[in-house]
Amino acid sequence: MSTNIRPDIALASRLFDALREKTFDGLGVTREAYGPGEEVAHALVRAEAEKLGLEVTVDFAGNMYMTLPGTDRSLPQIILGSHLDSVPQGGNFDGAAGVLCGMAVIAGMKQAGFQPKRDVTAMAIRAEEGGAWFNGFPGSRGALGSFKPENLALLRRDTGKSLEHHMRELGFDPDALREGRKVLSKENVHAYVELHIEQGPVLDAEQIPVGLVTALPGNRRVRAGRIVGEWNHSGATPRAYRHDAAMALAEFTHRLDLFWGELDADGTPMVCTFCTVETPEQAGFGKVPGEISFSLDIRAPEPETLDRTYAEIDRLVAEISQSRGVSFQLESRQESAPTPMDAGIREALRQSAEALGISYKVMPSGGGHDAAAFAQAGIPSCMVFVRNQNGSHTPLEQMRIEDFAEASAVIAGWAMKAAS
Amino acid sequence: MSTNIRPDIALASRLFDALREKTFDGLGVTREAYGPGEEVAHALVRAEAEKLGLEVTVDFAGNMYMTLPGTDRSLPQIILGSHLDSVPQGGNFDGAAGVLCGMAVIAGMKQAGFQPKRDVTAMAIRAEEGGAWFNGFPGSRGALGSFKPENLALLRRDTGKSLEHHMRELGFDPDALREGRKVLSKENVHAYVELHIEQGPVLDAEQIPVGLVTALPGNRRVRAGRIVGEWNHSGATPRAYRHDAAMALAEFTHRLDLFWGELDADGTPMVCTFCTVETPEQAGFGKVPGEISFSLDIRAPEPETLDRTYAEIDRLVAEISQSRGVSFQLESRQESAPTPMDAGIREALRQSAEALGISYKVMPSGGGHDAAAFAQAGIPSCMVFVRNQNGSHTPLEQMRIEDFAEASAVIAGWAMKAAS
Numbered sequence: 111m112s113t114n115i116r117p118d119i120a121l122a123s124r125l126f127d128a129l130r131e132k133t134f135d136g137l138g139v140t141r142e143a144y145g146p147g148e149e150v151a152h153a154l155v156r157a158e159a160e161k162l163g164l165e166v167t168v169d170f171a172g173n174m175y176m177t178l179p180g181t182d183r184s185l186p187q188i189i190l191g192s193h194l195d196s197v198p199q200g201g202n203f204d205g206a207a208g209v210l211c212g213m214a215v216i217a218g219m220k221q222a223g224f225q226p227k228r229d230v231t232a233m234a235i236r237a238e239e240g241g242a243w244f245n246g247f248p249g250s251r252g253a254l255g256s257f258k259p260e261n262l263a264l265l266r267r268d269t270g271k272s273l274e275h276h277m278r279e280l281g282f283d284p285d286a287l288r289e290g291r292k293v294l295s296k297e298n299v300h301a302y303v304e305l306h307i308e309q310g311p312v313l314d315a316e317q318i319p320v321g322l323v324t325a326l327p328g329n330r331r332v333r334a335g336r337i338v339g340e341w342n343h344s345g346a347t348p349r350a351y352r353h354d355a356a357m358a359l360a361e362f363t364h365r366l367d368l369f370w371g372e373l374d375a376d377g378t379p380m381v382c383t384f385c386t387v388e389t390p391e392q393a394g395f396g397k398v399p400g401e402i403s404f405s406l407d408i409r410a411p412e413p414e415t416l417d418r419t420y421a422e423i424d425r426l427v428a429e430i431s432q433s434r435g436v437s438f439q440l441e442s443r444q445e446s447a448p449t450p451m452d453a454g455i456r457e458a459l460r461q462s463a464e465a466l467g468i469s470y471k472v473m474p475s476g477g478g479h480d481a482a483a484f485a486q487a488g489i490p491s492c493m494v495f496v497r498n499q500n501g502s503h504t505p506l507e508q509m510r511i512e513d514f515a516e517a518s519a520v521i522a523g524w525a526m527k528a529a530s
Numbered sequence: 531m532s533t534n535i536r537p538d539i540a541l542a543s544r545l546f547d548a549l550r551e552k553t554f555d556g557l558g559v560t561r562e563a564y565g566p567g568e569e570v571a572h573a574l575v576r577a578e579a580e581k582l583g584l585e586v587t588v589d590f591a592g593n594m595y596m597t598l599p600g601t602d603r604s605l606p607q608i609i610l611g612s613h614l615d616s617v618p619q620g621g622n623f624d625g626a627a628g629v630l631c632g633m634a635v636i637a638g639m640k641q642a643g644f645q646p647k648r649d650v651t652a653m654a655i656r657a658e659e660g661g662a663w664f665n666g667f668p669g670s671r672g673a674l675g676s677f678k679p680e681n682l683a684l685l686r687r688d689t690g691k692s693l694e695h696h697m698r699e700l701g702f703d704p705d706a707l708r709e710g711r712k713v714l715s716k717e718n719v720h721a722y723v724e725l726h727i728e729q730g731p732v733l734d735a736e737q738i739p740v741g742l743v744t745a746l747p748g749n750r751r752v753r754a755g756r757i758v759g760e761w762n763h764s765g766a767t768p769r770a771y772r773h774d775a776a777m778a779l780a781e782f783t784h785r786l787d788l789f790w791g792e793l794d795a796d797g798t799p800m801v802c803t804f805c806t807v808e809t810p811e812q813a814g815f816g817k818v819p820g821e822i823s824f825s826l827d828i829r830a831p832e833p834e835t836l837d838r839t840y841a842e843i844d845r846l847v848a849e850i851s852q853s854r855g856v857s858f859q860l861e862s863r864q865e866s867a868p869t870p871m872d873a874g875i876r877e878a879l880r881q882s883a884e885a886l887g888i889s890y891k892v893m894p895s896g897g898g899h900d901a902a903a904f905a906q907a908g909i910p911s912c913m914v915f916v917r918n919q920n921g922s923h924t925p926l927e928q929m930r931i932e933d934f935a936e937a938s939a940v941i942a943g944w945a946m947k948a949a950s
Contacts, residue, residue: 309766310765310767342730345749345827346896346897349790350794357784363780365784374769384777385817386814388809395806396923398803399804477763
């Protein structure tokens, strides 16, 4: 048994190329959840796992487990995983990198003749890209028994058909999700580690290849915000007589931005985005807008930050409603608490990086990931970010294979100890 | 000859009712320019003018002149007029009130046995509601020879056909507009006075029935504004890495609003409206918007105010472009200078109001009107506003007939002297 496992980067690299080729859409890649692109990706990865001689199983939600058996199969397993679906016209690495890392680490174990004590599984999760397709993580939450059954009725944007329909079409079992059956739990999973490209620019800007994640953010979301004022003639209505919805939103937005600037200057992590802004069809040149809609996305790794921000929002809404004679409607509010990653795993990953001489940054995640579902199920979980260029959810997304290799090596070093 | 002419308000009232009845669209009135509704209105008014025994003529643009002949027909005439078209689902008084005022005053002259020295004409102008239908005032500017020929190609929104097509369809002569032929000029028009509902809420709020207008506003318009930043992941992109187009627009809007607040506190008239605001289709929850479009409408009765405001806009654009790393595109800029109304006529109208004991407010107009075309042609012109409830360009628009009677009486008092 060697003291260092070298992940099989050539295998991962070959699979990245095959995935790109088979799911290229002319601009980026499209691997729609429970659709043809995701199916192709699962088939490609499965074939490689079978070649490696791994045990391959698929659960009722369609998640695939590729397992190197341990010497004591009664021990809780280690899972290295992520998702294989993508947003439409997305990048090749978002999701897939975590699955291929798992395979590269396991292939490296086999090549090194390393025999783990507990099962080590590469997991290909279904349908993580909720924003554009479904909501609610039917893959990871399905396996963990924490999927909300009402989400089975959600429609996929491109087909207009329900999640339940698409699952059934591929032979999976939405009734198992409805009943909350569990494949995975803290009883049978020792640890979950997910490699993922960083979706932001921080590692690239700071020239660091690897990120060790402290927490997944909680969020406060207003998916359907609206300000209602009064429609008026834009020439003939003096300032004092206006109830301009667009001016009210501009004040709200800019003052919240100034508040964010103060938090940021103090080093308190938070992001605040007005993702969409729109005056209704009734608006037009020559009219004071009497209505405007918006969506607002606030995320932070600390609950206190979310609370402070919401208190500021309440203060601004009250003040601006009063001063401008408009009313705010903050509908479709969603809240989720931040999810801390396991400090023990993070420290072990840090030691692995130190031992390998790989530089890393300890950082919060900006986006949500399947790892949150695992951590919330009580399974010790952590994420490792890989430096990435040009953002994510875009065909321009980029990741250098050398950086992927360093992050995979950090995980392999940890996994070897954790599985011994 | 009596010393006071009493406008025939019963006649006007009857015509208002008939107009509403014949052009009601189920919600408001619709009298589309060079379309069925405007035709109906012209026919109704023409029939009444013929009953009164007035001379009725129609020019190549379709404007109708209903004239009480003066004793010396070689003298330049007095015109009391406005337009008969409306916006779709508009109110009954916007435009029509000025035409019916002219008829009520002339009917009052006849009833009083007043014989003017110069012709007094009630003019029903075509196609003033440019915003929703055509642009460029084909009625008034057509008669004055100042219509821009390229505007003949403009399309009516509801039919998709050109102005030229619709004029020809009704037997009018767009070639005359193209050649800039004139029916009216400062040589044959002594004065133009237009009664119009106030399109804003000022007279109603201040409980004054009549407004005497100092100037029609000039404007600076940005019909197609755009800010381009960078699309990013809303969770994973920290503040320092963002180029958020929506945040940039919010800062621009709110700071311009604060500047306006300072002008307003100094009593400098100006209005500033972001009429439409829209993130593009690409925008969606979870993305930092990399682009946003807007339109901006700035109006003021003093050219210096427009200049100061534009200087502030330039300053803000330069500063925000720099600080946020975004670029502003201010396309389809349009400028027009303010048009002062004739001070001599305004003073004479003021004396008329004083003599009648009718309270009035001297005020700028917020909207543009046909009177601008007359004034720009060198014809002494003025406007009289009537108090109005619930704004204009809406079925809710309202005007009390008593207020119309007072404004018409002020005009009648002036017209009697001016025509003597």
